[in-house]
Structures are given as structure tokens and as C-alpha cells.
Amino acid sequence: xxxxxxxxxxxxxxxxxxxxxxxxxxxxxxxxxxxxxxxxxxxxxxxxxxxxxxxxxxxxxxxxxxxxxxxxxxxxxxxxxxxxxxxxxxxxxxxxxxxxxxxxxxxxxxxxxxxxxxxxxxxxxxxxxxxxxxxxxxxxxxxxxxxxxxxxxxxxxxxxxxxxxxxxxxxxxxxxxxxxxxxxxxxxxxxxxxxxxxxxxxxxxxxxxxxxxxxxxxxxxxxxxxxxxxxxxxxxxxxxxxxxxxxxxx
Amino acid sequence: xxxxxxxxxxxxxxxxxxxxxxxxxxxxxxxxxxxxxxxxxxxxxxxxxxxxxxxxxxxxxxxxxxxxxxxxxxxxxxxxxxxxxxxxxxxxxxxxxxxxxxxxxxxxxxxxxxxxxxxxxxxxxxxxxxxxxxxxxxxxxxxxxxxxxxxxxxxxxxxxxxxxxxxxxxxxxxxxxxxxxxxxxxxxxxxxxxxxxxxxxxxxxxxxxxxx
Numbered sequence: 001x002x003x004x005x006x007x008x009x010x011x012x013x014x015x016x017x018x019x020x021x022x023x024x025x026x027x028x029x030x031x032x033x034x035x036x037x038x039x040x041x042x043x044x045x046x047x048x049x050x051x052x053x054x055x056x057x058x059x060x061x062x063x064x065x066x067x068x069x070x071x072x073x074x075x076x077x078x079x080x081x082x083x084x085x086x087x088x089x090x091x092x093x094x095x096x097x098x099x100x101x102x103x104x105x106x107x108x109x110x111x112x113x114x115x116x117x118x119x120x121x122x123x124x125x126x127x128x129x130x131x132x133x134x135x136x137x138x139x140x141x142x143x144x145x146x147x148x149x150x151x152x153x154x155x156x157x158x159x160x161x162x163x164x165x166x167x168x169x170x171x172x173x174x175x176x177x178x179x180x181x182x183x184x185x186x187x188x189x190x191x192x193x194x195x196x197x198x199x200x201x202x203x204x205x206x207x208x209x210x211x212x213x214x215x216x217x218x219x220x221x222x223x224x225x226x227x228x229x230x231x232x233x234x235x236x237x238x239x240x241x242x243x244x245x246x247x248x249x250x
Numbered sequence: 251x252x253x254x255x256x257x258x259x260x261x262x263x264x265x266x267x268x269x270x271x272x273x274x275x276x277x278x279x280x281x282x283x284x285x286x287x288x289x290x291x292x293x294x295x296x297x298x299x300x301x302x303x304x305x306x307x308x309x310x311x312x313x314x315x316x317x318x319x320x321x322x323x324x325x326x327x328x329x330x331x332x333x334x335x336x337x338x339x340x341x342x343x344x345x346x347x348x349x350x351x352x353x354x355x356x357x358x359x360x361x362x363x364x365x366x367x368x369x370x371x372x373x374x375x376x377x378x379x380x381x382x383x384x385x386x387x388x389x390x391x392x393x394x395x396x397x398x399x400x401x402x403x404x405x406x407x408x409x410x411x412x413x414x415x416x417x418x419x420x421x422x423x424x425x426x427x428x429x430x431x432x433x434x435x436x437x438x439x440x441x442x443x444x445x446x447x448x449x450x451x452x453x454x455x456x457x458x459x460x461x462x
Binding site: 012013014015016075078079082084093094095096097098103105116117170 | 296297298300301302303304305373455456457459460461462
């Protein structure tokens with residue numbers, strides 16, 4: 001399947017209900033887009049006139065300070081947010097991986113979560129048991145695989161989530177920066193898993209602050225600032241500019 | 251058990267009253283789930299849905315399937331009770347089960363979206379909806395008979411839409427005589443709700459995702 005993402009002059013605004021006094025929200029901070037006080041809502045214009053065209057084979061990284069619009073752009077591509085102006089067209093099955101633990105149910109066991117994931121990913125019922133056993137082996141959680149996820153430590157949870165990535169099926173892989181924050185004991189297996197996942201995806205969009213992660217997994221880097229694309233190009237070049245800008249800013 | 255604890259109707263045998271309460275209570279749980287269980291779907295479950303390749307409509311569809319699953323488990327209890335104490339009730343009315351479940355399912359998803367939309371725009375409504383649902387339980391003919399209507403009960407039987415849906419399931423299982431009026435009223439109420447939800451969905455499906 002030919003996957004593609006076409007975004008033209010897209011602007012995205014978040015709306016937050018006003019509560020209490022809203023006169024202090026106009027105070028300018030060092031991060032994030034300005035907050036506009038509307039009639040009923042506080043409006044945060046997280047993306048402004050962003051245009052982007054991605055086709056099969058594109059591996060794109062996103063970089064920028066907190067509140068620059070990286071997660072908003074990822075969520076927009078995943079369909080979790082809508083545009084207020086401009087247009088967006090996404091072709092292909094999107095596989096979003098926004099945050100560690102998103103998409104799993106804490107009250108269910110690792111096994112039940114794996115079974116659910118299989119069903120959501122469209123894996124035939126007859127193969128679910130095999131896939132789930134594979135996840136159990138890969139995660140090395142032992143008996144904990146049968147316990148509710150809420151009883152897991154952070155490391156155990158990341159092992160489960162990483163192992164569940166084996167079940168991910170998608171043309172467009174969208175990853176937020178959590179991907180590099182796994183248990184060091186899993187680094188080798190996770191790197192292999194990430195490589196397989198990225199290899200099998202037609203388009204990859206990944207947000208990260210790590211130059212190593214961005215250089216390893218992406219070819220093009222988009223630098224976002226205040227919801228706008230400040231620069232776009234080869235990872236090394238754009239990251240260098242970003243790094244210098246960060247130094248000056250500090 | 252509650253059917254036995256509450257004062258049984260004087261115009262209905264105990265076994266029939268038990269079936270009357272059981273069918274009403276089973277459908278009520280489904281109705282309650284559709285209303286009170288839908289106050290935070292978008293707010294709390296959309297991200298989970300997106301991670302699992304579900305759209306906004308798919309998320310509400312999944313919620314409906316979950317409710318229908320629970321409903322079907324409860325229906326097994328109704329069927330068991332019918333076999334044990336009221337097999338004589340089962341008849342040709344059972345053919346109406348398919349249209350009944352279609353009407354109920356469509357209405358459930360429509361109500362769920364409308365309730366959720368209201369609580370997205372007015373979060374304080376969530377508590378009001380939950381309290382209102384508890385009130386509606388007593389205002390609906392679940393433990394009292396719609397036939398024995400007089401005064402307030404008459405008013406509630408006529409103007410509480412839930413009473414028509416409760417009448418429908420009881421008619422399907424032969425606990426009440428078939429009434430065209432009941433089906434006509436539920437069809438009208440469901441059509442209005444579904445149409446409203448349909449328009450609301452297409453007008454809000456984009457904007458609603460950006461409200462935090």
C-alpha cells in the first residue's frame with residue numbers, strides 16, 4: 001500500500017474550559033504557544049500554518065523545545081486532533097505510539113492486554129495464542145505477565161509495552177519521545193524491535209530530543225518552534241542549527 | 251430478589267411479577283450504562299482508542315458492543331427464568347426480539363454520544379446526569395406496574411420515555427400483551443434521538459477532539 005501524509009497550511013488549536021480567574025494566563029513563558037482568552041475557552045494555537053508532504057520511505061524526526069508542537073503534529077497525523085484551518089490527508093494505516101502505557105488497560109493482566117491488542121490489530125483469532133505467547137517470552141515478565149498491569153513497576157510496564165510493539169501493524173508509524181526511555185537491560189532487544197518496526201513501516205514520524213535516536217532512525221529532521229516549522233532538512237544540519245539556537249537561548 | 255422483597259402486585263401473580271421486574275431491571279441496566287457510562291468516553295478513552303486503531307465512531311461502537319455483551323449475559327438470566335417459571339409466556343412475540351435489539355442498540359449509541367457531547371462542553375453536567383439517572387430508576391416502571399397507573403404513576407408511564415422501552419422488552423418476552431402504541435412511541439423517540447445524534451456527530455466530530 002502506498003502510504004502518504006499531505007498537510008497544507010494546517011493550524012491546530014486546543015480549547016480548554018475557563019475556570020477561575022484567567023487574567024494570568026496571558027503571562028508569557030519560555031515554552032509553549034501563547035494562550036488566547038476566548039469567550040468560553042482558553043485557546044492554545046499549537047500549530048500554525050504547517051505544511052508537510054510525506055510519502056513511502058520517508059523517515060522524519062521532530063525536534064523542538066517543550067510546547068513547540070511536536071506532539072500536536074504527531075497527534076494530528078494520528079487523527080487524535082483536528083485542524084481548524086488548512087487541510088490534511090492521511091493514506092494508510094496509522095500506528096500511533098504516543099506514550100509509554102497508552103493503549104493498555106492497567107486493570108487487566110499483561111496477557112489480557114496482549115490478547116486485546118491482537119484483536120485491535122486485526123490478528124486472526126486462531127493466531128492470537130501464538131502471538132500472546134511470543135509477547136510473554138519476549139517480555140521476560142514470567143508470572144507477572146498474568147498479574148494486572150497496575151501492579152507492575154515502571155520497568156516491567158516498559159518491558160510489556162515494548163513487547164507489545166511486536167503486534168503493531170501499520171503503514172505509518174508515529175512515535176513520541178518515550179521510545180528511548182526503556183530499561184537498559186532491554187536496550188539490545190528493543191533496538192532490534194525498533195529496527196524491525198521502522199523497517200516494516202512505509203512512513204515513520206518520530207519526536208525526540210536525542211540526536212542519537214534521531215540520527216539512527218530518521219533521515220529528515222523538522223525543527224518546530226511555537227507551532228511553526230522553523231527548519232526542515234537532513235538530520236545533522238538541522239540538529240546543529242537547533243543545538244546552536246538552544247545554546248544562545250540558554 | 252428485589253422483586254420478592256418489594257410488595258408484589260395485587261393484579262399479577264408472583265412468578266409473573268418476578269419476570270416483569272427481572273426483564274425491566276435487565277433493560278434498565280443497559281439504559282443506565284448507556285447514559286451514566288457515557289459521560290467521559292471522549293475525555294478518558296479517545297487516546298486509548300487512537301492507540302488501538304479505533305476512530306471516534308469506532309470508540310462509541312466498541313462501548314456499545316461492551317454494553318450489548320453485558321446485556322446478553324443478563325438476558326441469559328431472563329431466558330433461564332422464563333424456562334423455569336414462565337415458559338407459557340414465550341410465543342410469537344419473540345420474533346420481535348430482532349427489531350427490539352436493533353432499536354435499543356441504535357438508541358443506545360445515539361444517547362451515549364449526545365450525553366458525552368454535553369459533558370464535553372459542560373463537564374459539570376456529568377454529576378447531574380448520574381443523579382438524574384438514579385432518579386429515573388424510581389420514575390420508571392421497573393418495580394411498579396405501568397398498568398396499575400393512577401396519579402403520578404400514570405403521568406410517569408405516559409411521559410417517561412423509558413417506560414416505553416421497558417414495555418417493549420416485556421412484550422418481546424410475552425410478559426405484557428403486544429402494543430402497537432408502545433412500538434410506535436419508541437420508534438418516534440429513537441428516530442428523533444438517532445437523527446439528533448447523527449447531526450451532532452457530523453457537526454462536532456472534529457472540534458470535540460481538540461477540547462481538553
